[in-house]
Amino acid sequence: xxxxxxxxxxxxxxxxxxxxxxxVEVSIDGLQAQLATLAAAYESAKEQSLRSQADAQNARxxxxxxxxxxxxxxxxxxxxxLLPVVxxxxxxxxxxxxxxxAFTAIAEGIQLTHKSFIDALARHQVIVVNPxxxxxxxxxxxxxxxxPNPDVEPNTVINVFQKGYTLHGRLVRPAMVVVSKAx
Numbered sequence: 001x002x003x004x005x006x007x008x009x010x011x012x013x014x015x016x017x018x019x020x021x022x023x024v025e026v027s028i029d030g031l032q033a034q035l036a037t038l039a040a041a042y043e044s045a046k047e048q049s050l051r052s053q054a055d056a057q058n059a060r061x062x063x064x065x066x067x068x069x070x071x072x073x074x075x076x077x078x079x080x081x082l083l084p085v086v087x088x089x090x091x092x093x094x095x096x097x098x099x100x101x102a103f104t105a106i107a108e109g110i111q112l113t114h115k116s117f118i119d120a121l122a123r124h125q126v127i128v129v130n131p132x133x134x135x136x137x138x139x140x141x142x143x144x145x146x147x148p149n150p151d152v153e154p155n156t157v158i159n160v161f162q163k164g165y166t167l168h169g170r171l172v173r174p175a176m177v178v179v180s181k182a183x
Contacts, residue, residue, distance in 0.1 A: 129164030142174040149180040
């Protein structure tokens with residue numbers, strides 16, 4: 001074999017190696033591009049998963065809050081139905097002649113009934129709003145009239161026609177009041 005033949009064989013062997021090196025470079029570039037694409041897709045899926053988990057937690061928390069509010073304020077209707085009974089007991093007490101001994105037992109019975117009724121309401125977080133002598137609060141009181149009165153500050157409750165009530169801190173019925181105004 002001649003030297004030329006030997007060089008031809010080496011050149012022939014080198015060409016496939018160069019082609020293979022080119023393919024390796026191309027395939028490495030392609031793999032790096034695929035890797036970058038997959039990494040971006042992974043980050044996107046990870047972010048979407050975190051958002052989905054946060055949305056699920058928020059929905060669960062909102063549902064729990066709605067259930068809690070339903071338990072707390074689901075009693076609104078029955079409380080509104082019972083408040084006129086309390087008002088009638090108070091009216092009955094105010095009309096009984098306390099000086100007449102014949103009515104003493106009746107008055108005591110009505111007082112005890114009224115007290116047990118108010119205590120039962122208080123156990124269920126129904127609180128009486130009786131603002132006599134307090135400043136007028138439009139969030140808790142409903143002014144029926146305003147009367148000039150120089151003895152008290154303007155916008156002070158001087159008479160309560162009907163007591164108000166709150167349920168778990170939320171107004172069920174405003175107190176109907178007479179408010180003082182400047183003379």
